[in-house]
Each structure stands twice: as C-alpha cells, then as structure tokens.
Amino acid sequence: MPEITQTLAQARTLLRFATAGSVDDGKSTLVGRLLHDSKAVLVDQLEAVARTSAERGFGGEAGGLDLALLTDGLRAEREQGITIDVAYRYFSTSERSFILADCPGHVQYTRNMVTGAATADAVVVLIDARKGVLEQTRRHLSVVALLRVPNVIVAVNKIDLVDFSEQVYNDIVTDLAKITNGMRMDDVHVIPVSALEGDNVVERSTKTPWYSGPTLIELLEQLPAIDEIENNHEAFRFPVQLVIRPQGGLAPSVDADEFRDYRGYAGQISSGEIRVGDSVEIAPGNFKTKVVGIDIAGKSVEHAFAPQSVNLRLAEEFDVARGAVIGATNTLPESVNLIEAEVFWLDPRSAEAGARVLVKTGTSTVQGIISQVIGRRNLDTLAIDPAEKIEVNDIAHVLIKLATPQPFDDYRDNRRAGAFLIIQPQDGATLAAGIHTNLELVNFSI
Amino acid sequence: MSQKLSENRLDLLDTLESESIHIIREVVAEFERPVLLFSGGKDSVVVLHLATKAFWPGKVPFPVLHVDTGHNFPEVIEFRDRTVEKLGLRLEVASVQDYIDRGVLQERPDGTRNPLQTLPLLDAITAGKHDAVFGGARRDEDKARAKERIISLRDEFGQWDPRNQRPELWNLYNGRHLPGQHVRAFPISNWTELDIWRYIEREGIELPPLYYAHEREVYQRDGMWRAVGPVSEPTPDEVVETRLVRYRTVGDMSCTGAVESPARTISDVVIEVAASTLTERGATRADDRISEAAMEDRKKEGYF
Numbered sequence: 001m002p003e004i005t006q007t008l009a010q011a012r013t014l015l016r017f018a019t020a021g022s023v024d025d026g027k028s029t030l031v032g033r034l035l036h037d038s039k040a041v042l043v044d045q046l047e048a049v050a051r052t053s054a055e056r057g058f059g060g061e062a063g064g065l066d067l068a069l070l071t072d073g074l075r076a077e078r079e080q081g082i083t084i085d086v087a088y089r090y091f092s093t094s095e096r097s098f099i100l101a102d103c104p105g106h107v108q109y110t111r112n113m114v115t116g117a118a119t120a121d122a123v124v125v126l127i128d129a130r131k132g133v134l135e136q137t138r139r140h141l142s143v144v145a146l147l148r149v150p151n152v153i154v155a156v157n158k159i160d161l162v163d164f165s166e167q168v169y170n171d172i173v174t175d176l177a178k179i180t181n182g183m184r185m186d187d188v189h190v191i192p193v194s195a196l197e198g199d200n201v202v203e204r205s206t207k208t209p210w211y212s213g214p215t216l217i218e219l220l221e222q223l224p225a226i227d228e229i230e231n232n233h234e235a236f237r238f239p240v241q242l243v244i245r246p247q248g249g250l251a252p253s254v255d256a257d258e259f260r261d262y263r264g265y266a267g268q269i270s271s272g273e274i275r276v277g278d279s280v281e282i283a284p285g286n287f288k289t290k291v292v293g294i295d296i297a298g299k300s301v302e303h304a305f306a307p308q309s310v311n312l313r314l315a316e317e318f319d320v321a322r323g324a325v326i327g328a329t330n331t332l333p334e335s336v337n338l339i340e341a342e343v344f345w346l347d348p349r350s351a352e353a354g355a356r357v358l359v360k361t362g363t364s365t366v367q368g369i370i371s372q373v374i375g376r377r378n379l380d381t382l383a384i385d386p387a388e389k390i391e392v393n394d395i396a397h398v399l400i401k402l403a404t405p406q407p408f409d410d411y412r413d414n415r416r417a418g419a420f421l422i423i424q425p426q427d428g429a430t431l432a433a434g435i436h437t438n439l440e441l442v443n444f445s446i
Numbered sequence: 447m448s449q450k451l452s453e454n455r456l457d458l459l460d461t462l463e464s465e466s467i468h469i470i471r472e473v474v475a476e477f478e479r480p481v482l483l484f485s486g487g488k489d490s491v492v493v494l495h496l497a498t499k500a501f502w503p504g505k506v507p508f509p510v511l512h513v514d515t516g517h518n519f520p521e522v523i524e525f526r527d528r529t530v531e532k533l534g535l536r537l538e539v540a541s542v543q544d545y546i547d548r549g550v551l552q553e554r555p556d557g558t559r560n561p562l563q564t565l566p567l568l569d570a571i572t573a574g575k576h577d578a579v580f581g582g583a584r585r586d587e588d589k590a591r592a593k594e595r596i597i598s599l600r601d602e603f604g605q606w607d608p609r610n611q612r613p614e615l616w617n618l619y620n621g622r623h624l625p626g627q628h629v630r631a632f633p634i635s636n637w638t639e640l641d642i643w644r645y646i647e648r649e650g651i652e653l654p655p656l657y658y659a660h661e662r663e664v665y666q667r668d669g670m671w672r673a674v675g676p677v678s679e680p681t682p683d684e685v686v687e688t689r690l691v692r693y694r695t696v697g698d699m700s701c702t703g704a705v706e707s708p709a710r711t712i713s714d715v716v717i718e719v720a721a722s723t724l725t726e727r728g729a730t731r732a733d734d735r736i737s738e739a740a741m742e743d744r745k746k747e748g749y750f
C-alpha cells in the first residue's frame with residue numbers, strides 16, 4: 001500500500017490532447033489502445049466492449065476487441081461505426097494525467113473536431129498509411145495551425161497493413177513536410193503506429209526497427225502544456241468575470257466586520273502572472289492603479305499566475321464591471337472597433353458581408369458586423385482564394401466591425417485574449433470560432 | 447522544443463479547481479436564475495464547495511434543488527438539510543412521492559424510482575424559472591456523459607440532442623438560449639472519481655457517513671450488496687447478513703448497491719479508489735446495467 005499513497009501524493013501536471021484526421025483513419029481505435037495499454041480501462045468497461053465486439057463479429061472467429069467502442073459511446077456511433085461527437089476520456093501514467101478528446105473525422109462533424117482541438121495542448125493527427133494525406137487531413141492540420149496548438153504529432157496508422165514499410169512512412173513524412181512548412185508549423189513529430197495491434201503506442205514495436213523516435217505515450221508524457229510554454233512571455237491579462245461585493249450577502253462563515261466593505265474582481269488569469277504591488281491598467285476606461293491583494297477563496301497570496309481563478313483587490317475603486325480587462329501596465333493593446341480575423345465557420349447557414357453578429361471574447365459580448373469577406377482557404381494550395389460568401393467548414397479571412405471598441409490582442413501573441421466566438425444574435429447559435437490576427441502573418445501556401 | 451518553460455505550474459487538482467470556479471462564475475454572471483442540483487452525493491457536495499470558493503467572501507448566490515425520490519437514505523437527507531442550513535442557502539424540493547400520490551407518475555414494476563425523476567425535475571425547473579441548472583455529472587462516469595458539453599443546451603422539453611450539440615471553444619461558453627430553453631452546466635465535467643476523492647481529502651470536505659465503511663444489514667442481488675430497508679426488502683430466498691460496506695455513489699436505496707470495504711477514512715477511500723478495477727456505476731448502480739445506452743436514453747429525455 002505505501003507505494004500507492006506515494007504516487008497519489010505526487011503533484012502531477014495535466015496535458016490535454018485531442019485526436020484528428022480523416023474518417024476511419026483509426027482515431028478511436030488508437031485512443032482505445034492508449035487507454036487499454038496504459039491500464040486505464042476497468043474490468044466492467046472491458047467486458048462491455050468484449051460483449052459488443054463479439055455480437056458484431058469483430059475480428060472474425062478469433063474474437064478481437066473493437067477498442068473504438070471504448071469511446072464511441074452514443075447509440076448512433078456504435079451502429080454506424082463512426083464518431084459523431086467528441087468523447088472525453090481520462091487516464092494517467094506514472095508521469096502525468098491526461099484529458100483526451102477523441103474527435104470525429106467526418107467532414108459533417110468538423111465543428112466537433114474544432115471543439116476538441118480548441119483547448120488542446122497537443123493534437124495527434126492520424127493518417128491511414130495506405131491512403132496518405134487526404135483533404136480532411138489538410139483541413140484538420142489547417143485548424144491545428146489556425147488554433148496554434150503548440151504540439152503536433154502525426155501518427156501514420158495501420159502500418160501493419162503496409163507490411164511495416166519504411167518507404168511508405170518516408171513518403172508520408174515528405175508529403176507532410178511540404179504542408180507543415182507551408183503552414184509555418186515547426187516540430188511535427190511523425191510516428192509509425194498500428195492502433196489495432198499496439199505498435200509504438202505504449203509498447204515499442206519490434207517490427208519497425210527503422211524507426212528510432214519515441215513512442216506515442218513517451219511523447220505525450222514529455223510535451224509541455226500551453227501554460228508552461230506561455231506563462232513566461234505573455235503579459236498579464238485578467239478578464240473580469242464578476243465584481244464580488246457581498247455587503248449584506250456574506251457567507252455565514254466569514255467575519256462580518258472584516259469583510260463588509262470587501263470589493264474583489266473575480267476572474268481567471270488568462271495569461272502571465274501578477275504580484276501584490278504590481279501596477280496594472282484597465283480597459284475600457286484606461287485606469288491605472290496597483291494590486292493590493294490577491295485572494296484565492298479566502299487565502300491571501302502574494303503571487304498568482306495563469307490559469308488560476310482569483311479575486312484581485314485594487315488600490316482605488318473604479319467603475320470596473322464584467323467585460324473589463326485588467327492587464328500589466330503599458331501592455332494592453334489599444335481598443336479598436338475594426339478587426340482582421342481568421343474564422344472557422346461551423347454553422348450550416350452561410351454568411352456574407354453585412355451579416356449582423358455577436359462577438360464574444362473574454363468576458364465581453366458586443367455587437368458586430370462582418371464588414372468584408374476577404375476570401376477562404378483553398379485546402380489544396382492553402383492560399384486564400386477570393387470569395388464573397390463563407391460556407392460551413394470554410395476557413396475564411398474577414399474584417400469585423402465592432403459596436404464597442406475592444407482591447408483585442410493578436411492571437412499569435414496571446415491565445416486567450418485573441419480568440420472569440422461569432423454568435424447568431426437571434427437564436428444564439430455559435431456560428432464560428434475566430435482569432436484576431438494580422439492576416440499578413442497567416443498567408444500560408446504550398 | 448527550445449523554448450524555456452515556466453516555473454509557474456499548477457498541479458492537477460489546482461488546475462481542475464480553477465477551471466470549475468471559472469465555469470461557475472460564468473454561469474452566475476450570464477444567467478438570471480441558476481440553481482444547483484444537490485443530492486448530498488459526493489459530486490454535488492464538491493460542486494457546492496467549489497461554489498463557496500468562487501464567491502468568497504460572499505455567500506453562494508443561488509438556491510439548491512433536490513429531486514427527492516422518497517427512497518433516499520435518511521442519513522443523506524439529514525446531511526442535505528444540515529449543509530443547506532450551514533451555508534444559509536434556500537432549498538427547493540421536487541418530490542417524486544407527491545407525483546405518485548397525485549397519480550401523475552406510476553410506480554414501476556421493478557420498484558426503482560430513478561427514471562421517475564425527470565418529470566418532477568423539469569417541472570421544478572419551469573416553476574423556479576431556472577435558466578441554468580448546475581449538475582455534478584462527470585464525463586468519466588459513463589460513455590454518454592463523456593460526450594456532454596460543459597454548458598449544454600436543453601430544449602423546451604428538457605431534451606438533450608447529442609447529435610447536434612453546440613461547438614464549445616476555448617473557455618468561451620455560449621449560454622444564449624431562447625425563451626423556454628435552459629442550459630445544464632457541469633463544472634466538474636473533467637474530474638475523475640479519484641480526483642474528487644483526492645480533493646475531498648485535501649479540502650477536508652464533509653460527506654454523508656455512508657461513503658465510509660460501516661456495518662450494515664445487506665443481501666446479495668444482481669451481484670451487488672443491497673441495504674435492507676423499507677424500499678429494499680429482501681425476498682425470502684435472499685440471505686441477510688451483516689457486512690462491513692460503504693457506498694461509492696449515493697442514489698436511491700432501491701437501486702444503489704454497497705461495496706464491501708474496510709475504508710473508514712478519506713485516505714483509505716483514496717487508496718481504494720485508486721486500486722479499483724470497476725467503474726463506480728458498474729459496481730453500484732442497477733439502473734445503468736439495464737442496457738449499453740441506459741444513460742444516453744435517460745439523458746435525452748431530460749434526466750441529469
């Protein structure tokens with residue numbers, strides 16, 4: 001027993017990763033394999049998978065396990081053998097804890113793939129070794145590039161079906177390099193795997209002696225999470241969620257005399273770090289002041305960093321409400337009412353210049369108009385082709401006019417402060433995921 | 447990887463806590479009348495604890511709602527009332543027994559009342575004009591729950607449409623909805639059972655006593671230990687024995703099984719959960735054993 005208590009006591013870090021790639025490339029099977037081989041599948045779950053696999057005659061007489069059933073949890077998914085929506089699974093190794101988002105490959109469900117990838121520290125893009133890079137592979141790679149997912153792994157899957165051929169692997173590596181260079185992605189790791197048989201997933205394969213790189217799990221254990229990479233160089237940003245001013249409504253456990261006049265700004269630090277005594281500025285309003293206290297649920301601390309949820313106390317009282325952004329002094333961008341943006345269109349209804357929308361960023365939602373559609377990404381050349389209309393699954397370049405100026409960071413400088421949603425004002429649907437960026441910098445081509 | 451990595455790293459529990467607090471605050475900021483489903487079970491207790499942290503030093507700014515099946519363990523009802531009192535909250539109760547007494551709902555042949563909760567729940571949401579309902583569901587509990595968004599839209603009939611969920615991007619939650627619709631909010635979506643227990647240990651959170659090993663009169667049914675009680679009588683062939691047991695989930699006496707366990711303290715439980723080879727629902731819930739898609743079907747109808 002002492003061994004277990006030890007591992008439990010360890011401070012573990014978290015890595016969020018998602019799968020991507022074309023339909024049937026083996027994403028769910030790979031996820032099942034990863035869970036299975038890292039002993040994260042419990043007995044009753046495995047029994048259920050074995051029962052259903054047998055009923056469906058998976059693996060013929062031998063009676064193999066269809067590991068995709070571990071994540072394809074909806075009735076419709078099991079019936080059709082495809083993934084429709086993201087499944088989240090949780091597992092850990094002795095090194096780390098993981099949140100895994102198994103995404104659908106089908107074009108129709110690309111919106112769900114974007115959902116899974118948006119919060120990912122790493123994305124594993126699968127390619128069927130027999131088919132190589134497909135249009136959907138390029139679409140998913142474009143999404144990954146657009147979202148600036150910091151770690152990209154490509155798994156060349158079903159390597160068992162091409163006799164573990166080094167040549168096939170090398171050809172795909174060459175094809176990929178053209179695309180990822182065109183997208184200015186660096187550090188793409190390419191691993192030959194068989195999700196079905198487990199090669200190079202958790203166990204190193206004896207059938208790929210020509211491959212000396214890491215296994216999938218080894219990579220996942222080592223890759224840095226977004227906050228580890230970005231906390232160093234991104235300026236402090238704190239979108240105010242709520243003002244906590246309890247007055248009469250104090251919690252029964254706190255001392256009424258001490259906290260009657262409490263005023264704290266509640267929020268989650270979206271980037272950087274902050275110390276008591278630091279100078280800050282606030283938009284809108286351009287107020288400048290100092291931080292006099294940082295409270296985390298009743299505990300006062302001297303120092304906090306992303307992604308902690310805290311209450312900030314400021315030296316002076318200003319008219320600061322939900323939607324305001326507190327930043328390190330002289331780092332907040334000027335508030336603007338016209339932004340350049342790259343958007344990923346998720347709704348079946350198309351859009352044109354003139355469309356009235358809501359734009360949600362940080363904790364603020366403002367009215368906007370798509371003032372110009374510049375063009376949309378051609379998935380063969382990756383270039384932006386001129387277009388008037390944006391259709392579902394398009395990656396498009398647009399200009400958006402905002403009713404109220406916003407202190408928008410460039411997404412390339414600050415992920416959480418440069419991202420936004422486009423919302424349909426009448427029915428509230430999420431139409432698109434957007435990033436504010438200088439469009440010159442995302443002119444890709446191959 | 448040439449970039450220099452930050453020393454500022456949160457451990458797993460702090461990361462999860464921070465994410466949950468952010469979600470709870472977003473819902474309170476963007477909705478008019480949120481309510482928290484509170485059963486006295488460990489997950490809803492943790493959500494309530496997170497809410498006290500999110501609004502400190504203010505009090506939790508929403509009421510709690512309990513769907514009382516009439517089959518609850520008395521210790522849990524006692525715990526529920528004491529917790530609500532301690533935090534100065536308002537408790538709304540939706541009573542399944544009332545619906546049965548009025549003839550609106552009929553007792554099921556198998557005697558379980560879990561599936562009967564949906565109608566009283568939806569009526570209570572409408573009556574309270576609640577536009578957001580916090581739940582303690584976790585994605586690791588079940589494969590249908592593994593598909594759920596953190597902020598999940600429900601139509602006028604309380605239905606979940608798993609094939610047509612709203613995309614959910616970054617930490618930007620879109621809770622816009624039409625009149626009559628509401629959202630379910632799941633702040634601890636990303637926590638596992640083990641995370642919950644490690645957090646309970648770290649924070650010293652009080653739970654109903656039946657989560658810890660105690661002697662109880664039980665009998666075997668469907669491979670589970672059932673407590674002897676007014677709504678869970680053994681048949682003449684079922685042998686009643688006294689065993690050292692605890693509960694991994696707390697639902698109705700009529701469908702929740704106990705597990706044999708010597709774990710009397712929080713840290714005993716943490717060790718036991720870490721070593722467990724069964725999921726909590728597989729081990730203890732008769733209602734989820736009905737079919738592979740039992741949870742999906744109930745959720746589509748508006749269950750939590």
Ligand SMILES: Nc1nc2c(ncn2[C@@H]2O[C@H](COP(=O)(O)OP(=O)(O)OP(=O)(O)O)[C@@H](O)[C@H]2O)c(=O)[nH]1
Nearest residue numbers: 023024025026027028029082083105158194195196
């Ligand atoms: N031979 C072989 N077959 C595989 C391998 N990986 C997956 N498959 C098979 O490929 C088929 C599709 O696998 P899935 O895991 O469902 O594919 P997916 O990428 O999750 O599909 P979507 O989620 O619908 O996009 C199944 O029949 C798998 O058994 C592999 O490494 N080798």
Ligand SMILES: [Mg+2]
Nearest residue numbers: 027028082083
């Ligand atoms: Mg799949």
